[in-house]
Amino acid sequence: MEKKKGKQERIGLVIVNTGNGKGKTTAALGTALRAVGSGFNVFMVQFIKGPWKAGEHVIAEKLKPNFEIRRMGEGFTWNTKDRERDTEVAAEAWSFCKELIEKEKHDLLIFDEINVAMDLGYLDPAEVVDAVKKKPKLMHIILTGRGAPEVLIDAADLVTEMREIKHPFNAGIYAQKGIEF
Amino acid sequence: MEKKKGKQERIGLVIVNTGNGKGKTTAALGTALRAVGSGFNVFMVQFIKGPWKAGEHVIAEKLKPNFEIRRMGEGFTWNTKDRERDTEVAAEAWSFCKELIEKEKHDLLIFDEINVAMDLGYLDPAEVVDAVKKKPKLMHIILTGRGAPEVLIDAADLVTEMREIKHPFNAGIYAQKGIEF
Numbered sequence: 001m002e003k004k005k006g007k008q009e010r011i012g013l014v015i016v017n018t019g020n021g022k023g024k025t026t027a028a029l030g031t032a033l034r035a036v037g038s039g040f041n042v043f044m045v046q047f048i049k050g051p052w053k054a055g056e057h058v059i060a061e062k063l064k065p066n067f068e069i070r071r072m073g074e075g076f077t078w079n080t081k082d083r084e085r086d087t088e089v090a091a092e093a094w095s096f097c098k099e100l101i102e103k104e105k106h107d108l109l110i111f112d113e114i115n116v117a118m119d120l121g122y123l124d125p126a127e128v129v130d131a132v133k134k135k136p137k138l139m140h141i142i143l144t145g146r147g148a149p150e151v152l153i154d155a156a157d158l159v160t161e162m163r164e165i166k167h168p169f170n171a172g173i174y175a176q177k178g179i180e181f
Numbered sequence: 182m183e184k185k186k187g188k189q190e191r192i193g194l195v196i197v198n199t200g201n202g203k204g205k206t207t208a209a210l211g212t213a214l215r216a217v218g219s220g221f222n223v224f225m226v227q228f229i230k231g232p233w234k235a236g237e238h239v240i241a242e243k244l245k246p247n248f249e250i251r252r253m254g255e256g257f258t259w260n261t262k263d264r265e266r267d268t269e270v271a272a273e274a275w276s277f278c279k280e281l282i283e284k285e286k287h288d289l290l291i292f293d294e295i296n297v298a299m300d301l302g303y304l305d306p307a308e309v310v311d312a313v314k315k316k317p318k319l320m321h322i323i324l325t326g327r328g329a330p331e332v333l334i335d336a337a338d339l340v341t342e343m344r345e346i347k348h349p350f351n352a353g354i355y356a357q358k359g360i361e362f
Contacts, residue, residue: 013349013357021341023208030210031360037236038359055218140360157354159346160202166340168194176194178219179212179321
């Protein structure tokens with residue numbers, strides 16, 4: 001690939017937060033906060049329903065109408081053994097994401113934990129990469145979750161791996177409300 | 182170290198975000214957002230003055246009085262060659278952090294980029310670790326920045342390394358307002 005000379009051009013980035021450590025979703029949330037502070041419209045689609053993540057929804061309410069979070073697949077936790085249902089839910093969430101890209105109404109879209117859906121074979125990475133590549137020029141998209149596929153990493157502008165160095169659960173401490181969920 | 186059995190106890194965590202990648206500060210901001218959403222009082226002390234980080238200050242205003250950000254050392258960017266001045270500024274910022282710990286008025290403190298100050302020799306890691314270990318039991322503290330010293334990692338509950346896999350600057354793209362600053 002040709003290495004271009006840096007220029008101060010406005011351009012929408014494709015950002016991937018992956019790895020086995022903490023901070024993939026949280027960094028996306030922090031970016032959302034910063035983006036809203038800069039006057040951006042932000043939409044976050046959550047592919048995985050966690051039972052715990054209450055805090056960000058409270059804040060999203062405060063930041064309306066510039067920040068919206070939608071959780072897809074009520075009750076869906078990736079723990080089901082029902083691959084058919086999981087695939088359906090993932091497809092539905094993805095179809096909603098594609099609509100958001102095509103609508104061009106947001107400056108930043110966050111597809112939270114979408115990498116997991118691809119990693120588990122519920123979504124075709126090629127289809128995701130194709131849609132992301134066709135995004136409006138100025139739109140930023142963040143894709144989070146462990147196991148980001150190579151084709152996505154190749155297509156992305158900014159990729160960070162969050163690596164777990166130490167986790168409190170290993171010392172017998174459970175996740176703490178308000179911090180980890 | 183003895184491995185304790187997990188229990189659902191409330192406890193304040195010492196969290197370290199380090200590494201050469203993006204997302205260390207941003208994940209801390211995201212955690213702040215979640216914490217405020219859970220009713221926590223959060224204070225973020227920024228050790229490094231970046232010229233760009235406007236977005237989070239706008240949002241902090243919206244989240245007041247539960248979220249405060251204070252930037253220490255106006256004009257201080259770690260680029261000065263004046264080690265004496267840098268050491269003074271770092272000492273002042275740290276003394277403010279220690280006061281915040283002792284005041285016990287916050288549920289979550291974020292010492293943003295403090296690791297860099299230790300890494301550059303402006304702050305004594307042993308002193309930081311000592312103060313952090315004496316924190317109130319339920320208080321959470323997040324310390325960010327590359328080059329987190331080993332003694333801090335040893336003392337921390339949760340450590341994540343953000344690793345740069347791919348950065349847009351390498352493809353000739355400058356940092357994007359609203360996303361990276």
